[in-house]
Amino acid sequence: MELQLLQFIWTVLLLQVYLFWSGQCLSVHFTNQQPIHVIKGHNLNLQAQIDLLDGERITKVTWDRQAKNSRKNSTVAEFPGKISDGRAIVEQQGAMLKIRDYQPSDSGVYTVTVTNQSGQRRSTQQTVDEYLAVNHVxxxxxxxxxxxxxxxxxxxxxxxxxxxxxxxxxxxxxxxxxxxxxxxxxxxxxxxxxxxxxxxxxxxxxxxxAEPCPRKNRATTAVVLCLILLLLVVTCLEIQLWRRCRHQSNRRERLRESCEDTL
Missing domain, CATH: 2.60.40.10 (Immunoglobulins)
Incomplete structure (x- = not known):
């Protein structure tokens, strides 16, 4: 009797371990947990990381969007399945969602839900917003x-x-x-x-x-102006001195000519 009870306990424990392990095998997440910003008119690419055990396979992937300032969810794309508006496509067995010609109405919280052959489901979310230009600086x-x-x-x-x-x-x-x-x-x-x-x-x-900055080259400018003025003064003095010497030289020549004529 005790042996049967012990076997029953071991069976229950093994079954719980199996259920726990099988419930943890399927996982899905986004590598980048930060919100994604997309420029209007560009393409939106959402890549989910799906982890499976050997022998496990995906039977269904659903991409839903909850619009900004709204609680309503809408299905954007499914794998396998058809696309409703033709702008959204899924690749890599549903792990990647692509939306062409992104518009502001495509913003919101995207939820990807993965289902395996055992009916187990795992979900993860990613926020998507429009990339906006800088304004009002x-x-x-x-x-x-x-x-x-x-x-x-x-x-x-x-x-x-x-x-x-x-x-x-x-x-x-x-x-x-x-x-x-x-x-x-x-x-x-x-x-x-x-x-x-x-x-x-x-x-x-x-x-x-702010207040105008004092000119750093004011002193230099003053020195340059002084040198220019000094140069002009020296030049004028040299010109005056040259004219005076020339006048005196011409005067001596005229006096010498008059003396020669008298003799």
């Missing part, structure tokens, strides 16, 4: 701390670049924060500070104008 200033902040409305993957007097900011001017949105000015807070925001669709900029 502005610069805010904290004069007391000599900090400039660059703001941008809703562009996708914006990159920030700072210019001072139309030239790239150097360490002598200041340093930029890690995300590029702030400029900490270490030199004289003067001149024009421009923030340029760009992404794949173009760029936009905004400029903050």
């Amino acid at each position: 502005s610069v805010m200033v904290n004069v007391s701390h000599c900090i400039l902040h660059c703001l941008e409305a809703w562009g996708t993957e914006p990159t920030f670049t700072w210019l001072h007097e139309q030239a790239a900011v150097t360490e002598t001017v200041g340093h930029v924060s890690a995300d590029g949105t702030s400029l900490y000015v270490s030199s004289t807070f003067c001149g024009h500070f421009t923030c340029v925001v760009s992404n794949k669709l173009g760029q936009s900029s905004a400029t903050y104008t």
Whole structure:
């Protein structure tokens, strides 16, 4: 009796292990868990990673989309199956979804559901949004701390670049924060500070104008002007001296000629 009970317990344990293992064999996930942004008119490619055990096979893959600001789900494509609108196709036994000519209405949360021959189902999700151009760039200033902040409305993957007097900011001017949105000015807070925001669709900029910067070459310019004036004065003196010498020389020649005539 005890032997039969022991066999029963072992059978139950083995069955539970088998059910647990078989329930864990099928898995599906996206390598990139971050939202995907697609430029309007380009193609949307969603690649799911499906893991199977030896001997396991896929019987059905379904791609659904939940539109933005909506709870309604709609089937985009199935494998095997036919495509409803002709823009969406599935490849690699349903693991890849391709949508041609992406439009803003294609944005939303995509869910891929995989079913194997045992009827087990696994699902994973990926968020898709439209890739937007940079817009409404502005610069805010904290004069007391000599900090400039660059703001941008809703562009996708914006990159920030700072210019001072139309030239790239150097360490002598200041340093930029890690995300590029702030400029900490270490030199004289003067001149024009421009923030340029760009992404794949173009760029936009905004400029903050501070007090005019003192000219660095003012002293040099003054020295050059003094040298030029000095040169002009010396030249004029030399011309006057040359004329006077010539006049005196001509006068001596005339006096000598008169004396010779008298003799």
